[in-house]
Amino acid sequence: MFNAYYSMYIFMSDVKIKLEAEKTTATLVNKVYEKLKKNISLYKKVVNRPITISEKILIGHLANYKDIESANDYLIPTKSYVLLKPDRVALQDVTGQMTILQFSQAGLKQTSVPTTVHCDHLIQARVGSEPDTKAALYENNEVYQFLESASRKYGIGFWKPGAGIIHQVVLENYAFPGGLMIGTDSHTPNAGGLGMIAIGVGGLDAAEVMAGMPWELLYPKRIGVYLTGKLNGWTSPKDIILYVASKLTVSGGTNAIVEYFGPGARTVSCTGKATITNMGAEIGATCSLFPYDKTMDTYLRATGREAIADLANKNINLLTQDNEIEKEIEQNPENALKYFDQFIEINLSNLEPYIVGPHTPDLARPISNMAEDVKNNNYLDTISVSLIGSCTNSSYEDMSRAADIAKQAKERGVRTKIPLQVTPGSEKVRSTIERDGQMQILKDIGANVLANACGPCIGQWNRPELKKGEPNTIVTSYNRNFPGRNDGRRETMNFIGSPELVIALALAGRLSFNPLTDSLIANDGTLFKLDPPKTAPEVPENGFKDVQDIYVPPSDNPDNVDIQINKNSDRLQLLKPFSKWDGNDFDKLPILAKVKGKCTTDHISPAGPWLMYRGHLDKLSDNLLLGAVNAFQDGKIGIGKNILNSKNESFAHIAREYKTKSLKWIIIGDKNYGEGSSREHAAMTPRYLGCAAVIAKSFARIHETNLKKQGILALTFSDETDYEKILEDDRISIINLKDLKPKIPVDCILYHKDGTIETISLQHSYNESQLEWFYAGSALNVLKSKDEFKDAENKLVSN
Ligand code: MIC
Numbered sequence: 001m002f003n004a005y006y007s008m009y010i011f012m013s014d015v016k017i018k019l020e021a022e023k024t025t026a027t028l029v030n031k032v033y034e035k036l037k038k039n040i041s042l043y044k045k046v047v048n049r050p051i052t053i054s055e056k057i058l059i060g061h062l063a064n065y066k067d068i069e070s071a072n073d074y075l076i077p078t079k080s081y082v083l084l085k086p087d088r089v090a091l092q093d094v095t096g097q098m099t100i101l102q103f104s105q106a107g108l109k110q111t112s113v114p115t116t117v118h119c120d121h122l123i124q125a126r127v128g129s130e131p132d133t134k135a136a137l138y139e140n141n142e143v144y145q146f147l148e149s150a151s152r153k154y155g156i157g158f159w160k161p162g163a164g165i166i167h168q169v170v171l172e173n174y175a176f177p178g179g180l181m182i183g184t185d186s187h188t189p190n191a192g193g194l195g196m197i198a199i200g201v202g203g204l205d206a207a208e209v210m211a212g213m214p215w216e217l218l219y220p221k222r223i224g225v226y227l228t229g230k231l232n233g234w235t236s237p238k239d240i241i242l243y244v245a246s247k248l249t250v251s252g253g254t255n256a257i258v259e260y261f262g263p264g265a266r267t268v269s270c271t272g273k274a275t276i277t278n279m280g281a282e283i284g285a286t287c288s289l290f291p292y293d294k295t296m297d298t299y300l301r302a303t304g305r306e307a308i309a310d311l312a313n314k315n316i317n318l319l320t321q322d323n324e325i326e327k328e329i330e331q332n333p334e335n336a337l338k339y340f341d342q343f344i345e346i347n348l349s350n351l352e353p354y355i356v357g358p359h360t361p362d363l364a365r366p367i368s369n370m371a372e373d374v375k376n377n378n379y380l381d382t383i384s385v386s387l388i389g390s391c392t393n394s395s396y397e398d399m400s401r402a403a404d405i406a407k408q409a410k411e412r413g414v415r416t417k418i419p420l421q422v423t424p425g426s427e428k429v430r431s432t433i434e435r436d437g438q439m440q441i442l443k444d445i446g447a448n449v450l451a452n453a454c455g456p457c458i459g460q461w462n463r464p465e466l467k468k469g470e471p472n473t474i475v476t477s478y479n480r481n482f483p484g485r486n487d488g489r490r491e492t493m494n495f496i497g498s499p500e501l502v503i504a505l506a507l508a509g510r511l512s513f514n515p516l517t518d519s520l521i522a523n524d525g526t527l528f529k530l531d532p533p534k535t536a537p538e539v540p541e542n543g544f545k546d547v548q549d550i551y552v553p554p555s556d557n558p559d560n561v562d563i564q565i566n567k568n569s570d571r572l573q574l575l576k577p578f579s580k581w582d583g584n585d586f587d588k589l590p591i592l593a594k595v596k597g598k599c600t601t602d603h604i605s606p607a608g609p610w611l612m613y614r615g616h617l618d619k620l621s622d623n624l625l626l627g628a629v630n631a632f633q634d635g636k637i638g639i640g641k642n643i644l645n646s647k648n649e650s651f652a653h654i655a656r657e658y659k660t661k662s663l664k665w666i667i668i669g670d671k672n673y674g675e676g677s678s679r680e681h682a683a684m685t686p687r688y689l690g691c692a693a694v695i696a697k698s699f700a701r702i703h704e705t706n707l708k709k710q711g712i713l714a715l716t717f718s719d720e721t722d723y724e725k726i727l728e729d730d731r732i733s734i735i736n737l738k739d740l741k742p743k744i745p746v747d748c749i750l751y752h753k754d755g756t757i758e759t760i761s762l763q764h765s766y767n768e769s770q771l772e773w774f775y776a777g778s779a780l781n782v783l784k785s786k787d788e789f790k791d792a793e794n795k796l797v798s799n
């Protein structure tokens with residue numbers, strides 16, 4: 001369906017299928033297991049204790065074997081940086097543009113690591129799947145052409161628009177137990193459902209790995225989640241992660257790997273596990289994962305990867321934690337602290353369905369408390385739109401359970417009271433549920449099917465029916481619900497639950513409905529209660545439908561492929577290197593913004609209509625801090641005081657003016673600054689407009705790395721209360737920059753308007769090599785100065 005449109009707009013000459021470099025072949029997996037075996041056996045001798053699954057996979061991917069010998073000193077959780085060799089890189093179409101632009105600067109002919117690009121974020125939800133995909137192909141033609149030609153040239157697998165959302169397509173085709181993958185999207189940990197350590201990173205991290213360099217990670221601590229019992233009734237895998245999020249909060253997983261295990265874990269389907277690990281991003285975890293088990297075997301076989309399933313079964317000891325750990329915890333849960341820094345136990349048999357929101361994914365309550373919460377908080381009870389699907393919850397099992405609820409309604413002549421939008425995660429699932437009837441049942445109760453893409457999850461959602469500023473409630477089975485996230489409107493309140501719960505709420509049309517206790521009215525006027533959804537098949541009984549023509553392999557004539565960027569393009573712009581540090585301290589710099597409260601990457605560099613400029617740094621920079629709440633001005637959003645004229649103007653406008661005057665500036669952040677996505681644009685746009693430093697109470701992991709990589713000094717207050725000392729007209733100096741050293745605090749002087757001066761102390765987490773990024777102006781400048789890349793010729797030119 002999509003392909004006809006696709007070929008109308010995208011040239012596809014000289015596509016010849018030969019290279020398999022981008023695939024996860026059994027040979028590759030075997031090689032990974034051989035290395036795991038060797039490294040783990042040495043590590044066990046060194047630490048002399050049973051080890052967990054994340055330890056096994058990380059140790060098995062260390063870049064330097066000799067580091068294992070000194071593991072007791074070298075691998076200190078949250079203290080040591082380790083160098084790893086990932087097996088794969090996954091890119092999506094909006095972060096992938098910058099990644100490829102940066103990779104091209106290394107001047108290599110091909111990527112060194114299997115890589116794929118997925119066109120999912122740029123399709124706007126307007127009417128429905130076909131017209132929306134067609135419109136996206138037309139509107140984004142230039143970007144798709146760039147991504148496709150670069151993929152074919154550099155040996156990257158290219159998944160066309162309509163093929164599906166990155167994390168689903170990766171799960172169906174590339175993820176494998178025991179592997180290590182990085183992806184330029186924060187929900188890359190979705191692949192943890194298939195036993196892989198999969199971590200979201202900024203584009204430059206990915207570009208470096210594609211260029212063959214090792215990848216650096218702060219060695220994570222471990223959070224163990226021990227599952228017993230079995231999900232039943234209305235409770236689904238989604239409720240496990242919503243419950244965990246409520247316990248750990250949006251920053252509780254920072255620099256931690258969350259390991260799920262125990263008898264309960266083995267009862268959750270592979271795709272259900274992926275829902276849980278996907279949403280680990282919402283607690284800021286480095287990643288989450290499950291040990292290998294039968295459900296993964298089932299999923300691998302159903303997706304045509306029998307050889308990998310066989311290999312995994314043969315190497316099961318490498319892919320599961322040592323048996324002693326679970327046994328010891330069974331005897332006494334306190335033993336968990338021998339292996340984990342934090343421990344949570346959940347009896348799935350007692351877990352209730354949860355609903356979280358609005359505006360933050362850790363504001364959770366069991367559905368039984370929702371009605372009261374609606375009353376107490378004056379939430380708008382009437383729901384405007386319900387949405388299911390996304391990268392988080394669109395598996396065959398999810399759709400089957402959602403369809404089970406829909407069927408009960410259909411049998412009583414009931415349709416949803418409000419619009420129901422379905423965004424399938426992949427063409428494989430979409431076409432299979434079309435064949436098997438689930439989609440038809442959903443349509444029968446009123447569902448509209450959107451493209452296999454991110455759409456309303458990332459602000460690519462056109463809602464002309466909604467008046468400007470109109471408060472409204474939506475319910476989704478997605479993962480994020482920051483203000484402005486879904487439709488660009490801060491007044492929209494997004495509540496998140498499982499797909500089956502969302503369908504139930506859509507039938508009732510109100511948030512306070514509890515399907516476990518409340519009744520609906522049938523077409524004949526009688527009252528009825530919905531039965532809990534029946535257990536659904538983990539994978540389709542008749543196999544997944546085979547889907548053709550959604551993928552373009554790398555060219556076997558890469559030298560003949562040209563990648564062109566039009567120099568007048570407003571979508572793509574070649575990157576100019578950021579200038580290196582000029583050797584001077586930051587002297588009396590103004591504060592562009594002091595941000596109050598939550599400041600996610602969606603607040604710093606919003607998505608929605610801005611997604612189209614993700615390959616054009618200059619244009620994109622106009623969205624700088626659009627959603628940030630100004631701490632100085634009673635919660636004003638996106639605007640602040642321009643010190644050059646004392647007027648209130650948008651942050652982006654002020655920053656541009658400072659830039660023209662060569663005046664650098666500073667951002668002050670609150671807690672967990674940069675929470676959420678992996679978009680390095682939230683570091684590149686401030687850098688481009690002259691940001692020298694961000695000083696925050698704390699940072700989210702990916703964003704902190706992105707700031708460092710792009711050459712912005714990322715600092716935290718030694719004493720959080722110093723945040724209060726910073727006033728609107730202050731000038732800030734950060735001194736002794738030439739002497740920055742790992743673990744040594746940095747001095748900062750506040751010059752207040754009334755003439756008083758205060759000195760405060762700041763911390764940082766740079767190691768020696770990261771400090772080089774700051775001095776060189778960016779990590780990319782460091783990469784380009786390395787011997788192997790020095791003479792490299794950038795293959796990209798504007799015409
Ligand atoms: C998101 O869910 O916020 C995104 C859009 O997928 C981002 C990536 C991006 O901003 O391009 C993410 O999660 O990293």
Ligand code: SF4
Pocket residue numbers: 120121165166185187390391392453454457458479480
């Ligand atoms: Fe796309 Fe939403 Fe998933 Fe991000 S969270 S990859 S925007 S579907």
